[in-house]
Amino acid sequence: MEGGAGRGLECQKIMDGKVNENGNVLDKTIIPSCCLKSRASDTELDAKCHATVVSGWFSEPGSHSDKAGKRLYFNNPMWPGEAHSLEVKNILYKEKSEYQEILVFECSTYGKVLVLDGIVQLTEKDECAYQEMITHLPLCSIQSPKTVLVVGGGDGGVLREISRHSSVELIDICEIDKMVIDVSNKFFPELSIGFEDPRVQLHIGDAVEFLRHAPEGKYDAIIVDSSDPVGPAQELVERSFFEMIARALRPGGVLCNMAESMWLHTHLIHDMISICRETFKGSVHYAWTSVPTYPSGVIGFLICSTEGPPVDFIHPINPIENIEGALKHQRELRFYSSEMHAAAFALPSFLKREVPLLRDSPTPAK
Amino acid sequence: MEGGAGRGLECQKIMDGKVNENGNVLDKTIIPSCCLKSRASDTELDAKCHATVVSGWFSEPGSHSDKAGKRLYFNNPMWPGEAHSLEVKNILYKEKSEYQEILVFECSTYGKVLVLDGIVQLTEKDECAYQEMITHLPLCSIQSPKTVLVVGGGDGGVLREISRHSSVELIDICEIDKMVIDVSNKFFPELSIGFEDPRVQLHIGDAVEFLRHAPEGKYDAIIVDSSDPVGPAQELVERSFFEMIARALRPGGVLCNMAESMWLHTHLIHDMISICRETFKGSVHYAWTSVPTYPSGVIGFLICSTEGPPVDFIHPINPIENIEGALKHQRELRFYSSEMHAAAFALPSFLKREVPLLRDSPTPAK
Numbered sequence: 001m002e003g004g005a006g007r008g009l010e011c012q013k014i015m016d017g018k019v020n021e022n023g024n025v026l027d028k029t030i031i032p033s034c035c036l037k038s039r040a041s042d043t044e045l046d047a048k049c050h051a052t053v054v055s056g057w058f059s060e061p062g063s064h065s066d067k068a069g070k071r072l073y074f075n076n077p078m079w080p081g082e083a084h085s086l087e088v089k090n091i092l093y094k095e096k097s098e099y100q101e102i103l104v105f106e107c108s109t110y111g112k113v114l115v116l117d118g119i120v121q122l123t124e125k126d127e128c129a130y131q132e133m134i135t136h137l138p139l140c141s142i143q144s145p146k147t148v149l150v151v152g153g154g155d156g157g158v159l160r161e162i163s164r165h166s167s168v169e170l171i172d173i174c175e176i177d178k179m180v181i182d183v184s185n186k187f188f189p190e191l192s193i194g195f196e197d198p199r200v201q202l203h204i205g206d207a208v209e210f211l212r213h214a215p216e217g218k219y220d221a222i223i224v225d226s227s228d229p230v231g232p233a234q235e236l237v238e239r240s241f242f243e244m245i246a247r248a249l250r251p252g253g254v255l256c257n258m259a260e261s262m263w264l265h266t267h268l269i270h271d272m273i274s275i276c277r278e279t280f281k282g283s284v285h286y287a288w289t290s291v292p293t294y295p296s297g298v299i300g301f302l303i304c305s306t307e308g309p310p311v312d313f314i315h316p317i318n319p320i321e322n323i324e325g326a327l328k329h330q331r332e333l334r335f336y337s338s339e340m341h342a343a344a345f346a347l348p349s350f351l352k353r354e355v356p357l358l359r360d361s362p363t364p365a366k
Numbered sequence: 367m368e369g370g371a372g373r374g375l376e377c378q379k380i381m382d383g384k385v386n387e388n389g390n391v392l393d394k395t396i397i398p399s400c401c402l403k404s405r406a407s408d409t410e411l412d413a414k415c416h417a418t419v420v421s422g423w424f425s426e427p428g429s430h431s432d433k434a435g436k437r438l439y440f441n442n443p444m445w446p447g448e449a450h451s452l453e454v455k456n457i458l459y460k461e462k463s464e465y466q467e468i469l470v471f472e473c474s475t476y477g478k479v480l481v482l483d484g485i486v487q488l489t490e491k492d493e494c495a496y497q498e499m500i501t502h503l504p505l506c507s508i509q510s511p512k513t514v515l516v517v518g519g520g521d522g523g524v525l526r527e528i529s530r531h532s533s534v535e536l537i538d539i540c541e542i543d544k545m546v547i548d549v550s551n552k553f554f555p556e557l558s559i560g561f562e563d564p565r566v567q568l569h570i571g572d573a574v575e576f577l578r579h580a581p582e583g584k585y586d587a588i589i590v591d592s593s594d595p596v597g598p599a600q601e602l603v604e605r606s607f608f609e610m611i612a613r614a615l616r617p618g619g620v621l622c623n624m625a626e627s628m629w630l631h632t633h634l635i636h637d638m639i640s641i642c643r644e645t646f647k648g649s650v651h652y653a654w655t656s657v658p659t660y661p662s663g664v665i666g667f668l669i670c671s672t673e674g675p676p677v678d679f680i681h682p683i684n685p686i687e688n689i690e691g692a693l694k695h696q697r698e699l700r701f702y703s704s705e706m707h708a709a710a711f712a713l714p715s716f717l718k719r720e721v722p723l724l725r726d727s728p729t730p731a732k
Contacts, residue, residue, distance in 0.1 A: 057449070080453075081474035083423070087447035108447035109630070126629065128716065263492065263658050264475070290656060290664050292629050297663010298656050335714040346709035348701040350494065 059085040079295040097179035128334035135161035138221045138256035140316040145220040151207040153225035154180035159194025164326040174203045174210040211244040224257040242279045251308025259302040266354040273357045281307035287344035425451040445661040463545035494700035501527035504587045504622035506682040511586040517573040519591035520546035525560025530692040540569045540576040577610040590623040608645045617674025625668035632720040639723045647673035653710035
């Protein structure tokens, strides 16, 4: 949930295909779908892609009816030709903030749902998988983390998870959109409870600006809990952003960054890993887990460490089970464990083939 | 893809809620969704749930337009309040067999798609995850498997994977619906190639009947590659079926059975594990993996062994990497590896909490 104009990734250079008025790719053989993200900055497409609830169902991406009453989906350039729909029991909130359109509704299977610019950010049922993994993958990989920065994460879920770590003394969070925090506070108390931790320092603003002024080597860990690299979060997958992150981390400090779907975005994953291999001189890994309401049902994490004391991400030095009170702080852990931690680094053969930089990843299980 | 009337699971006994004409559950607090499977045997609902392609999109479950032209989805009792849609480039085949409606279409992201009774069975892009895991999880867990039975699996994908195992001498397959085999042969040559292995013996018929007449202790491994326990495959989640499987396995023989989604069907998983713990005296485990086009993006596997030489499923005795030629037989492995094998047994905390029988599952990673 972060703003900025953004120059986009290097892979955009190869983009020369055409997109029709529905956002459909006309030349699918040349352009990987992940390269199409910049297309979504087109204002008309943006408007079309946004949250729609039709006949009691929410669809991602949105849909509309033509003159004959037929329903047509708008293709989202991040996952073309696919849509996921949830039956809406109640629409609880719909408002445009300064940065994005915010929708909250209740559905039967997944409970309450938070949607930003038409994209599901979290649901009550499966948020545990995302929040617990993106937080504990980095924090359990270093000994006694003390200073942590969260980029985005205005819902508070990552804060809730960080607060399980009794060693932590300072939790900075930089969220650009205050309305997200307010909405979470009203509708997602199980997430926004994270803001109640007295160690939390809230900064409303642009994370790029925040990082520019952060003291060098200030943080033990940085967690980038951003939305997809379409629209306001576009700048967060660029080389300059990763360089600022690396600068703000101490030697042997760790980054965990949301890193899309291994099934749909191998090209984007390749680019991110390539940039991070040059920027982070410690180690760079990819992990993934299951989140049913995200496209293709998975989400990946890019996990890096800066030069300094080596970090063994696969065999974490700081197991959550050994941290006093961590398993039940605020609420019980629902997804993460040391077992799930190690398993998240097991990568399918096709991913290692399509992203050659991942071939030398160490094996979690012997 | 297997037939039979079926008496349903024990959990059906607690069903006393009501379902409206759209298949929506009226009293959702009492009945777990997995218990509603028998509702789908209602003929009218069955017809409504079946494959529909509207305005160039396939939806699971199907949809229809009301008089005002609004699109309404039919709730599927296995995953209420949720729908997944794929943009259809071409409909390649649509026919009713003696047992089910068969649809094949091509979509942009996942390639060709096979649909039975309105439910996606496989797509070209992600079938590797399902076929490789359901096959190698059991076959790599025993030394030199020689005799294997496949229940269902008419597309041939599991046969293709079994054929990587050079120790195997006989592959029996019992598929009830010959039309599935013919359709796969025409549209999915990368799967139906499995039938070309001379070790394959095809039996067209009811698997319950087949197992009744199978010699006791004949098989080293049985793989149940069935459709969801709605309609023709209903009988395949019953105690008597598992008892027949156990009887047909040798001491220390192994079963791998498709076992639904850990996010949506914990009640059904609990029931299946409970039955199998009584039936299989060796060990009973649950594993899962990512399959984007299945509901909630995951599929589970129930993995059991009969009394006899103990089987360590978590640390397989017969790693695929050590089997000569296995990695590239017919085509390269795309998903499975020994690393993915071990990781599949890492279970989220919520699953162990909701299915107490899984709490004592051994940990794959140390």
